[in-house]
Amino acid sequence: MLAHTRSTQALLRFNLHVALFISSLLTLIALTLYSTNASAQDNLSIEQKAYVNAYEAIKRNDRPAIAMYKKQLQDYALYPYVLYHDYRVNIEHTPPRVIEFFLKRYQNLYLSEKLRTHWLKHLAKQKQWKSYLKHYSPQSSKSLQCHFYNASLKFGTTQQKAVAVAESQQLWQNLTSVPKACVAVENYLRNNKKFTAQMVWNRITMLIQKKQYSRAEKVAKDLSNSDRAIVANWIKIVRNPKLTTQSITNISGFARKEAFMQGVRYLASQDPILAKQSLDQFSEQYGLSKKQYQDIERKIALRSAYRYKDEAKDLLLEVNQNGDRTEDTLRWQAQIAIRNSRWIDLLDTIELMDKSDQQDKQWRYWRARALEKQGDKQTAQKLYQELAKLRNYYGFLAADRINADYRFNPEPKEELDQKALIKKYPALQRIKELIAIDWVKTARVEWHHFLPTVDSNELIAIGTLAKQWKQYPHAIRSMALAKEWNQIDLRFPTPHKQPVMENAKKNDIDPAWIYGIIRRESAFNEDIRSSAGAVGLMQLMPKTAKYIGKKIGSKKTSVYALTEAKNNIQLGSAYMRYLSEKYNGNKVLATAAYNAGPHRVTQWTKNLTTLEADQWVDSIPFTETRNYVKAVMEYTTVFNSLLHGKYARLRDQMPLIGNEATLAENKLD
Structure with a gap:
């Protein structure tokens, strides 16, 4: 008994030592983190520090601290972010009128729609459909769309209900799977006889085209037994496209035509010649239109070209000479000629292209190369000389053909009035502050929404500012939006x-x-x-x-x-x-x-x-x-x-x- 007591006391003393050690370790970690954060904040302004602290207070839901920081930061560039994060994190306890005021006041900020999305999710969760209907704006989320249709069907006007029915019917036909939020709408359509056989067939067609075969079979449960058999045979054909080389007898109606067209497209990837033979043999029997025939014929030709099959040249030539040519078929015919050094074929193919395409730097270069190979060096020389003025891949290649110097054509730098620019565009002030507190990803989102709104005449200045702030991707994007290809300093920075x-x-x-x-x-x-x-x-x-x-x-x-x-x-x-x-x-x-x-x-x-x-x-x-x-x-x-x-x-x-x-x-x- 005494031995047991001593053992228990020893164990308690050991546990106490362990607890003290863990407590000391946690304190040390906390002090280290505090020291690190304090060190990181040393270079921040008073407002920047307050913003960072406000964000931490929001995560803790420290209401007194949040109120204090809101008052302190109400004139700060990132004040909308303080409000947004507070309302987002505490959406359940934020009064609707407060959110409504934010959406109206900051309607030009991307934060407004982000908050609206969070709010809509909350309203749907709470089944506050009238409020959801009032504050909805078009959303990319299929679930939020379905919540809107559901709200419209419950509390909308006659016109809103009619629109909800039509749009939900269209949405359902294009769903690969039905989100939980869409089940209520699906049930409404079915129970109110708004669920048609044509909708089912359209969705099955879409699913089979996307190779979602098991989902197509699941959707087919809304069809009769005979129609389910048709779907099963349809799937069998697209899974084994060589079956299209035989007459399809176990499928009737439009499904036979669809099964054949899909199957022969897949067969084109395996055996283009066999696919072309099948297309020619059965296209009339299955009622393919001229356009449908040409689309598949083009697909067969392109699939053979991707692998540089021996038959690709003839297949593409037939497509292009029949007037069914596209930019893709002509490009591939030209590429085959380039790969095989068939210079006359290349010149003939370029002549078939639209005049605007012929003036593209790529085809001007290859016209010159073909003419040079055919002995017309004088015309080739002129083409090379014009191309060599350009600073791009083909310009450099052309310069090499005539031993000309490369032309880099840099544009002179513009004077930058940074203060005036920031004053004109408040988004720049927000970006500047986000960079300072190292919220790089958020700054990137601001850039993404801001740049398309900039006056095109000021994009070079914006790009210059972005480079000064070491925001190189956005300097590059600014030049792309401005189409200022000769701003080499901004387009080709050398950080790291x-x-x-x-x-x-x-x-x-x-x-x-x-x-x-x-x-x-x-x-x-x-x-x-x-x-x-x-x-x-x-x-x-x-x-x-x-x-x-x-x-x-x-x-x-x-x-x-x-x-x-x-x-x-x-x-x-x-x-x-x-x-x-x-x-x-x-x-x-x-x-x-x-x-x-x-x-x-x-x-x-x-x-x-x-x-x-x-x-x-x-x-x-x-x-x-x-x-x-x-x-x-x-x-x-x-x-x-x-x-x-x-x-x-x-x-x-x-x-x-x-x-x-x-x-x-x-x-x-």
Whole structure:
């Protein structure tokens, strides 16, 4: 018994020591965080500090502190943000009249619609349908749209109810799945005989087109047993498109025609010749219109062209000569001619293009190349001379053909009256304050909504201001909106110079090439993330970052680490070196691989006879990669001029492609 008591006392003493240790540790952490925050706020103004503290008070719902900060900040540029975050966080306890006043007072701020969205969600949750109906404005959310229809059907006028029925019918037909908020509307339509068989068939057609087969079968439950069988057979055909080469007998009505058209389109990806034979054999039997026939014929021709099939030339020629040509079919016919060095075919194809397309820099260049190859050097020379005046990919290529100097054509800088600009545009003051407190993402949203509203004559000044504030993506976007392509200083900034130069030297690659990749990938957005998952300045995929990190001994490969410029540039530059070595220093192939992946570049160069680089670039199957390579090569040339005061000619960076020496054996895992 005594031993048990001593054991218990010892355990209590141990637990007390642990508790004291944890308490001390938490205190230390709190003090450290306070010290860090205090240090971070040292350079902030009194109002900026108050705003940051107000935001923290809002998160704690410290009402006395919030009231104090609101009074202190009522004349501050970010005061609307204080109100917005307070109302957003405490939406349940904010009186409707307060929200209504905010929506009216700040109707020109994007915050107004953001708050309205939060409020609508709250009103729907509380089933306050009359208020919802009163304050609704068009929303992108399907759920909020359905809540509006539901409110209209419950409390709307006769006209509002009729509109709600028509719009909800249209919405339902285009839903891949029915959100919970839309179930009540769906039930209303069904119970009030507003739910038609045509709606069901339209939605099934849409779902099958999107390859949502199981959902299509689920929707088909609203049909008869015989119609469900039709849907099942329809799905069977599009899943196995070779069935379109036989007469379809187990489907009737419009569904047979739809099944055939969808199936033969899918067959075009597998076997274009077989698809064309099936189209010609059954199009009349299934009642395809002339336009429907031409659309599918065009699809078949383009699918064969994507893979550079032997039959692609004849299929495209038939489409283009029958008067059914489009920009895509003509471009692909031209690309095939370029890839195969068929210069007469190329000239003939360019002649088929619209006059405006013929004047595009791309086709002017290739007309000159074809004429030069055909011996008309005098006409080619004139075309090259005109193109060489331009500062772009084709201008540089043209200058190389005639040994002319590159023309960079920079525009002079404008004087900037920063105070007047900020006074005219209050959004700039908000942006300036958001930058100061390091609310970068919120500042980006402000830029996004602000720039389209700017007087076009002031976009250069706005871009200059953005660059001064180190807001490089927005300086670039300003010039794009203004179409001021010769503002080189604003369009091609060189931030992060130290890590770029260090990693270029370490990896033995051109720093201008690194900048060219960054400029194309992210336009200097450090924390940007793509829908595919690519992260940061050089848009690295996490898997690629881990692979390269392992090779160079870096563990800073998390998504968070990749949003830091230094880490991103280190890993991105190492990946560029890897690709450069893989392709024996061929910058064109390495750049294409950076965008599309090494496996695709291997496919595009497999069994390829030696081809000039400009021909290979303009015959890349992927439009995105084709444009990407051109842009990076152009940007690299511009950055070379900015970094070194001289430039490397494209012809020296674009060697022949296709011989076995182009590719190395190593592969990316």
